[in-house]
Amino acid sequence: MGSADGIDQWIRPGPNGLEVNAGARFHIDALRASECVVVTHGHADHARPGHGRVIATPETLAIMAARYGENFTAEATPLPYHQDMVLGDTTIRLVPAGHVLGSAQVVIDHNGQRVVVSGDYKRKADPTCTAFEPVECDVFITEATFALPVFSHPDPETEIAKLLSSLRLFPERCHVIGAYSLGKAQRLIALIRQAGYDQPIYLHGAQQKLCQLYQDLGIDLGELKPATAGEKGKPREDLAGQIVIAPPSALADKWSRRLPDPLVVMASGWMQIRQRAKQSGVELPLILSDHADWADLIRTIDDVAPAEVWVTHGREEALIRALALKGVKARALSLIGYEDDAE
Amino acid sequence: MIHFATLLERLLFAPRRNTKLAWISTWLTECPPADRGWGVAAMAGDLDLGRVKHGVVRALARRVLDEELFAQSYDFVGDLAETTALIWPQHHDDNLRPNSQAPSLEDVVLTLQGASPDEAEDHLAGWLDRLDVTGRWGLLKLVTGGLRVGVSARMLRLSLAEAFGKPVEDIEEIWPLITPPYDDLFDWLEDRAMRPSAEDRAVFRPLMLAHPMDDAMAATVSPGDFLVEWKWDGARVQLASAPDGVRLFSRSGDAIGPAFPELVEGIEWQGVLDGELLAGTPDAVEPFQHLQQRLNRKKASKTLIRSRPVFFRAYDILFDGKTDLRPLPIEARRDRLAEVIRMLDHPLYDTSAELRFSGPGELDDLRAQCREGGLIEGLMLKARGSAYQQGRIKGVWYKWKRDPLTADVVLMYAQRGHGKRSSFYSDYTFGVWTGDGPEKQLVPVGKAYSGFTDAELKKLDQFVRTSTTNRFGPVREVAPTMVVEVAFDSIAPSSRHKSGLAMRFPRFASIRWDKPAEQADTLETLKALT
CATH class of the missing domain: 1.10.3260.10 (DNA ligase, ATP-dependent, N-terminal domain)
Structure with a gap:
């Protein structure tokens, strides 16, 4: 194990998020428009438009272009996984994070010391993105979205089996699934396909663009159709017994009234808490998360064996407490501005 | 497990x-x-x-x-x-x-x-x-403990009836007799034994319930078909007396005797009576609100018993001793009831009088009297010659309620509904005007969730979405422009509400798209209705 001494001299949290200052100045997932930014993945709270220069994987750049238009930054620098790039006195490298398509950890080497910024990540299998790779380091800067011992995400296959068994039990009801538009929706579709379901899957308008992009980038999602095409306001009786995927916010919106006898499904890591799921009006909760659960957060820290752990956002107190019990030095960076409810 | x-x-x-x-x-x-x-x-x-x-x-x-x-x-x-x-x-x-x-x-x-x-x-x-x-x-x-999965005892009985193909009434009847793990219940459900017997035990018997009667039907009623009584504004109760004790039950079968000891003490007779728990005395009935102060308690203090007296107004008899009178025609049961009440000779028990009428016109006149004093909710009509059957049987017992009170109120807040209505703003808080000139403001007086059609709900939802002026969590405040005519059964002073008034069962009667909000009713008008 190396040492974390002096690392906070060249990488530290600033007003715009995590900031590196070593011969060159750049941010990671800057919260406001900044000069030079390394973006870990395409979720809106991490990838914002209007930066001078964005360095990210080609997939992340494609996602940003699809969401914000081609001019989302003055200069887009693609950096494929595992290639070194010199920035001032540092060398940076992007390594798969397993969170969504194109998601990356940022490995930063400077003066013989190494920092890894995890970005958002997970360790469970995901057919729509490259699997997480642990990289040993001196300081590991980790997320903590699901950092409580209550979070233990089940195998995705068992959750998809619940959905398909509900479709068999209630063949007359339209199964409308709330799923975040980037990553969750596509992973869900791919998992449903893996389970052998080959009917068309119907999409809310907000899901179509990114699903198309995933398919253009070579991820097979099968046959996808718009959920509410046709005359405006006219009920879609033909969707009885079909799967519809929509952003969570659309489930209780006027949009959902066109669906026949909808059975509300929600795919999210938060569904683990029954009372929460119940209160949000969900009839079938699917525990499907794109973040690491408690055991995987701890396992990952064991794998990368850092001298120190810095925690960016989520439930940092619990993770820091658990690491203290293991004798691992850890502190909270208290970065504000990254959401965890969108999961 | x-x-x-x-x-x-x-x-x-x-x-x-x-x-x-x-x-x-x-x-x-x-x-x-x-x-x-x-x-x-x-x-x-x-x-x-x-x-x-x-x-x-x-x-x-x-x-x-x-x-x-x-x-x-x-x-x-x-x-x-x-x-x-x-x-x-x-x-x-x-x-x-x-x-x-x-x-x-x-x-x-x-x-x-x-x-x-x-x-x-x-x-x-x-x-x-x-x-x-x-x-x-x-x-x-x-x-x-405390499973909180939204299941009532009634739902369990319905499921048992469904799963084992038995009438739910038969399960209701023996429910008070059985204790976990209910071996005797399952033995009977699976035809290995007879149904458990209630003999010699003071248990709740399922009630007979009434259907609403509309004005059109009321216009065809003749004295030869129906026996008519007042529909008293109290709480439906059942008195059961047997060798194992004397018990008073609420309409849902909860034992409420400890809250009304004066009705349970001194009952020597055995059998089952159906009736109304009313505030006041047989000679001077008092409003429902007085009763409410007693209903909300598990036990009553001596002071409360003195200051808020109650009594039992009987209208039917189910058992006299061990004899099941339920199959008898209502006329025979009422005769027996009159004898039993006379014999009881208890100051807090009397019978609900039968009302005389010659035809629909006089029936209408009787109903018109109900509003006076607010102690009577309407008329009860019971088919002559009918037996006492549990549940809401068609064509036997009817309630013909007095016309509700109404007021023109202004929509103030809205909240999303539940289940099928979760995408609609379907729960509304409304208010009336108070004060004058620059002081004039709306004060909330009640909430309503029903009385509108699906088409009206769509329009109301649209109105809420386009007229929101403020949000407090799930609640939307709307511009005070929509007038609604609400109907309610009664209105009474209440210290719980800011307006000082509480309505019973308010619901939408009509949406007054035409009426300007300034012309809605005032708090003073509502106070005059109490």
């Missing part, structure tokens, strides 16, 4: 009553027979595992997790049973696969009933190791 835990989880998430009923029926036919009774008891709230308290579950949690991490987890989840189920380590050992050696519900109940808290903790730890997360959650919900 697995079957039961899975059922609890399904019930928790099932938004509709019918779905819940179907899940319970399925469980009754699929789970191990010895578990059924205990499961029904747990859902009905009749299962006491007394010594397993929250402390036992907390001690279990301390066995597997750091106290500070547990505190943070509990804080986030908000439910002790669920937190502990989630943090309990899942075994992946091949010799101990989850649920492979799980205890049955019967094992759990019988073991815990005889166990000390320390023994209970050890048993629970062993079981938690053998269950998956749903099983652990179900087990801990069961032992900590």
Whole structure:
């Protein structure tokens, strides 16, 4: 194990998020428009438009272009996984994070010391993105979205089996699934396909663009159709017994009234808490998360064996407490501005 | 245990009553027979595992997790049973696969009933190791009580009737007689034994209920068809007296005798009476609000008994001694009732008088008198020659309610509904004007969720969405421009509401798209209706 001494001299949290200052100045997932930014993945709270220069994987750049238009930054620098790039006195490298398509950890080497910024990540299998790779380091800067011992995400296959068994039990009801538009929706579709379901899957308008992009980038999602095409306001009786995927916010919106006898499904890591799921009006909760659960957060820290752990956002107190019990030095960076409810 | 835990989880998430009923029926036919009774008891709230308290579950949690991490987890989840189920380590050992050696519900109940808290903790730890997360959650919900899965005793009886193909009335009838695990119930349901008997026991008998009568039907009523009484504004009650005691039941079958000792004491006669609990005395009936002060209590103090007197106005008799009078025609029952009340000679018991009328015109006149004094809700019409049958039987008992009161009010706040209405703003708070000139403002006087058509609901929803001026969490404040005519059964002074008034059963009568908000009613107008 190396040492974390002096690392906070060249990488530290600033007003715009995590900031590196070593011969060159750049941010990671800057919260406001900044000069030079390394973006870990395409979720809106991490990838914002209007930066001078964005360095990210080609997939992340494609996602940003699809969401914000081609001019989302003055200069887009693609950096494929595992290639070194010199920035001032540092060398940076992007390594798969397993969170969504194109998601990356940022490995930063400077003066013989190494920092890894995890970005958002997970360790469970995901057919729509490259699997997480642990990289040993001196300081590991980790997320903590699901950092409580209550979070233990089940195998995705068992959750998809619940959905398909509900479709068999209630063949007359339209199964409308709330799923975040980037990553969750596509992973869900791919998992449903893996389970052998080959009917068309119907999409809310907000899901179509990114699903198309995933398919253009070579991820097979099968046959996808718009959920509410046709005359405006006219009920879609033909969707009885079909799967519809929509952003969570659309489930209780006027949009959902066109669906026949909808059975509300929600795919999210938060569904683990029954009372929460119940209160949000969900009839079938699917525990499907794109973040690491408690055991995987701890396992990952064991794998990368850092001298120190810095925690960016989520439930940092619990993770820091658990690491203290293991004798691992850890502190909270208290970065504000990254959401965890969108999961 | 697995079957039961899975059922609890399904019930928790099932938004509709019918779905819940179907899940319970399925469980009754699929789970191990010895578990059924205990499961029904747990859902009905009749299962006491007394010594397993929250402390036992907390001690279990301390066995597997750091106290500070547990505190943070509990804080986030908000439910002790669920937190502990989630943090309990899942075994992946091949010799101990989850649920492979799980205890049955019967094992759990019988073991815990005889166990000390320390023994209970050890048993629970062993079981938690053998269950998956749903099983652990179900087990801990069961032992900590308060399942909160939205199932009533009535729903359980309906599911039992459905699962075993018996009339629900027969199950209702014996429900008060049976205790967990209800072996005698299942023996009868599965045709191994006779139905349990209520002889010599003071138990609740299912009530006969009335259908609403509309004005068109009322216009055809003749004295030869129906017997007519006032519909008193009190609470429906049943007095049951048998060798094992004298009990007073509410309309849902809850024993409320301890709250009304003066009605239970001094009853020497045995049998079952159906009637209305009213405030005041037989000579001077008082408004429902006076009764309410007694209904909300488990026990009544002597002072309250003196200051808020109540009495029993009988209108039917179900049993006289052991004799079941229910098959007799109503005229015969009423004759017997009159004799029994005379014989009781109790100052707090009288009979509801039969009203004379010659035809629809006089019936209409009688109904018009109901509004005066506010003590009578309308008329009861009971078919001549009819037997006493449980439930809401068509064509036998009718209630013809007096016309409701109405007021023009202004919509102030709206909230989303539940279930099918979760995408609609369907719960409305409304108010009336108070003060003058620059002081003039709206004060909320009630809430309504019903009385509008689906088409009107769509328009109301649209109005709320386009007229929102402020949001407080799930509540939207709307511009005060929409006038609604609300109907309500009565209105009374209330210290609980800011307006000082409380309406009974307010609902939409019409939406006054035409009426300017300034012309809605004032608080003074409403006060005059009390």
